[in-house]
Amino acid sequence: MGPRSLFSTWSSMSERKAPKSQEKVRAEELPDDLPGQAAARAVLRQALAAGKLSHAYLVTGPSGSGKHKLAQWWAAILTCQHDSIDHRPCGHCQSCRLRVAGSHPDLQILSSADGLLHREQVVEALHRLNLKPQYSAWQVLVIENADTLSPDAAQALLKTLEEPPESALITLTAPGVDRLPPTVVSRCQVVSLSGAGATEVGAWLQKHGVSVDTAQQAAAISAGLPGRAWEMAHGGLADLDPAMEIVRSLPELARRPKELFTAVSQWADKYAKREDMQRLVLWIGILYRDLWVYALTQEQQLLTLPVLADTYKNLVVATGPYDAARLSRIVSVVEKTLRYLEAYGNPRLALERLVLQVIQGVDPWLKE
Numbered sequence: 001m002g003p004r005s006l007f008s009t010w011s012s013m014s015e016r017k018a019p020k021s022q023e024k025v026r027a028e029e030l031p032d033d034l035p036g037q038a039a040a041r042a043v044l045r046q047a048l049a050a051g052k053l054s055h056a057y058l059v060t061g062p063s064g065s066g067k068h069k070l071a072q073w074w075a076a077i078l079t080c081q082h083d084s085i086d087h088r089p090c091g092h093c094q095s096c097r098l099r100v101a102g103s104h105p106d107l108q109i110l111s112s113a114d115g116l117l118h119r120e121q122v123v124e125a126l127h128r129l130n131l132k133p134q135y136s137a138w139q140v141l142v143i144e145n146a147d148t149l150s151p152d153a154a155q156a157l158l159k160t161l162e163e164p165p166e167s168a169l170i171t172l173t174a175p176g177v178d179r180l181p182p183t184v185v186s187r188c189q190v191v192s193l194s195g196a197g198a199t200e201v202g203a204w205l206q207k208h209g210v211s212v213d214t215a216q217q218a219a220a221i222s223a224g225l226p227g228r229a230w231e232m233a234h235g236g237l238a239d240l241d242p243a244m245e246i247v248r249s250l251p252e253l254a255r256r257p258k259e260l261f262t263a264v265s266q267w268a269d270k271y272a273k274r275e276d277m278q279r280l281v282l283w284i285g286i287l288y289r290d291l292w293v294y295a296l297t298q299e300q301q302l303l304t305l306p307v308l309a310d311t312y313k314n315l316v317v318a319t320g321p322y323d324a325a326r327l328s329r330i331v332s333v334v335e336k337t338l339r340y341l342e343a344y345g346n347p348r349l350a351l352e353r354l355v356l357q358v359i360q361g362v363d364p365w366l367k368e
C-alpha cells in the first residue's frame with residue numbers, strides 16, 4: 001500500500017466530525033499525581049537519565065487514562081532547568097515559571113479547537129522546532145489528540161518525524177496506535193497507559209478529599225481509569241439517575257414507537273456533547289451489566305452497584321424474567337457504542353442505535 005492510499009484510508013476515518021476538545025480543560029483540573037502512570041514515567045525518566053531519548057513519543061490510552069497529564073508532565077520535565085533527583089519539575093526556575101504562565105518559547109502544546117488539527121497549525125509548530133532552544137536542551141512540541149490531525153497535517157508531521165531537528169522532542173497523544181497512520185506510529189516510541197487498580201484509584205480520590213463512599217463507588221465503576229473516576233466523583237455520579245430512568249422506561253416505551261422516538265430525541269438533546277453521552281452510555285452499560293449479573297446469580301456482592309440490588313429485583317419483577325443471554329448481548333452492544341463514541345462517533349446516532357438494539361433484545365422479556 002503506497003502512502004497515498006494509506007492516507008486516504010485514514011482520511012475517511014478522520015473525516016468523521018470530531019467534537020470540540022473538552023479533555024484539555026478537564027485534564028487541567030485533575031491533580032498531577034494520577035495513579036497508573038508510574039511505569040510509563042519510569043521508562044521516560046530512565047531514557048532521560050541515560051541520555052537515550054527518542055525524538056518522538058506517542059502516549060496512548062483510553063479516555064480517562066490521563067494521557068494528556070503524562071504528556072504535560074513529560075514536557076515539564078524536559079523544559080525544567082533543574083535536574084532534581086525524582087525528576088519532578090522544580091516549579092520555580094525561569095523555565096518552569098514561563099511554562100506555567102503558558103509563554104515558554106521552547107514549549108508548544110497543540111490541541112484541536114474544532115475537532116481537527118489543521119495543516120497550517122502543525123506546519124507553524126513544526127517550523128518553530130528548528131529554532132535553538134533558549135532555556136533548556138529541547139524544543140518541545142506536544143500534539144494532543146493526534147488522531148484528529150488532518151491527513152495533510154499528518155503528512156507534514158511525518159516529514160519532520162523522518163528528519164527531526166537536532167533538539168526537537170515531539171510527544172503525541174491518541175486513544176490507540178490504530179488511530180494514527182502506521183508510518184507516524186513507526187517513528188514514535190509508544191508509551192501506553194491502561195489505568196490502575198480500583199483500590200489504588202479509590203485511595204487516590206480519598207487523598208484528594210473525596211469521601212470514602214463516593215471514592216469507592218467512582219473507582220469501581222471507572223474500570224481503573226483515574227480521569228474517569230475523578231469525573232464520576234465530581235458530579236459524574238449525577239448521571240446515574242437519568243441512565244436508570246432510560247433502562248427502566250425502555251421495556252414500556254418499546255410498545256409505543258412514537259413516544260419512544262420522542263424520548264430518545266429528548267435524551268439526545270440533553271446529552272448532545274460527546275463526553276456527556278459517553279458518561280450516560282457508560283452508566284447504561286453498568287446498569288445492564290448489573291442486571292445481567294443479578295439475573296444469573298441474584299448475588300448482591302457481585303454487583304457493581306450493590307446498593308441497587310432491590311431496584312434490579314423490582315425491574316425483573318416489573319418486566320418479567322430477564323433473559324441472561326439477551327442481557328449479555330446488550331452489554332456487548334453498549335461496549336460497541338462506547339468504542340464508537342471514543343472514535344468521535346455522533347452522540348445522537350450512538351444513542352438511537354443503542355436503544356433500537358436494546359429494544360430488540362428487550363421485547364421478549366415483556367409480560368404479555
Ligand SMILES: [Zn+2]
Nearest residue numbers: 080090093096
Ligand atoms: Zn524548573
